[in-house]
Amino acid sequence: MVANATTPGADSEVGRLRSVLLHRPGNELRRLTPRNNDRLLFDGIPWVSRAQDEHDAFAAALRERDVEVLYLTDLVTEALEVAGAREAVVETTLTGPSGFDLGDTLRTYLRSMFEDATPEGLTQLLTAGVRNDEVRSGLNRGTLVTTLLPDDAFLVDPLPNLLFTRDSSVWLRDRVAITSLAMPARRRESQLTELVYHFHPRFAGIARMHGHQLEHVEGGDVLLLGPGVIAVGVGERTTPAGAERLARQAFAAGLATTVLAVPIAQERATMHLDTVCTMVDVDKVVMYPNIADTLVAYAVTRRDPGSEDLVVAPPEPFLVAAAKAMQIDTLHRIDTGLDPVTAEREQWDDGNNTLALAPRLAVAYERNDGTNARLEEAGIEVIRIAGSELGSGRGGPRCMSCPVIREPLG
């Protein structure tokens, strides 16, 4: 089954976007302070109401182009109404690695707090987290844990990076892969996407793959280059083992014939493949030129249909390997900037991180003048959005969106 206007699924980066999952920034951003922002993966302290305005304008630009906007927190709240959902998420939040530092008394207290909350209230607790000083007064005698932890210790971490819905799930044709996020500050995010895709009635019967407890894969590293061709960045966030398992699963489910494993430098500027390269047309990418000549891909295929054995080809220049796998003559590259300094500045500000709404129609941050001009010279219509506050988390329009329905390319 391939996506049509109503069936969830996406099999390309540029097919007409019909439905998208976003997260409107909320109280979880109000948790950021100069002492925790590095650990929580923000480069500064965003002005929250302005970030919300910018995000609302992003959502409005999508709706104007007939894209349905789904909000993650609405889906979580609705999923929590379904029998079994609350118990499942309370368990994954308070036990196992996420609840390791709580101790039994506090865990019991938080469990009853979570069980008594309304669905909206529980969504708030799960997204904005819980600070020590918020519960200490409610506990009669306190616990050793609440007594010894500082006031501002998080008993349940806030999730400011929920803003980047791209990373915690990814649709591959008619299946959704629940990802496994590498950074401790983001690991709980895919407990929420798991909750939504498991329990929300809208996704009943949808096949799920990968899994939040498996090897690390993040959606920002996964690019659906064309029918049957998936590129997977391998670096800070997606491990070689994560890419290998995703490739195996994609082959087994008939979702791909070639997976391109693309090593990227393990550093913040290149945390995901979509920070250096996104598609803006069926045969065009906007790409960070400073690495364009050194980026390589290892084409991974199956030895033969039905076989578990993978064949890994020697590395080739990324654009060459991609064009070959996509069976096109050339995958054209539009550079982020003409000179290396502009290119580096605009790559940092997510000039490469565009969201295609259709072939040759892309949403981009307005601040990247050079890149946007070059996109337009290349025949791409650019929908500019403000991102001064949104960008403080280091992610652009692609990072902030998870396509749920894209029409197949005609």
Ligand SMILES: NC(=O)NCCC[C@H](N)C(=O)O
């Ligand atoms: N796909 C993306 O590149 N997402 C951006 C994620 C930014 C977030 N602050 C992070 O460090 O994970």
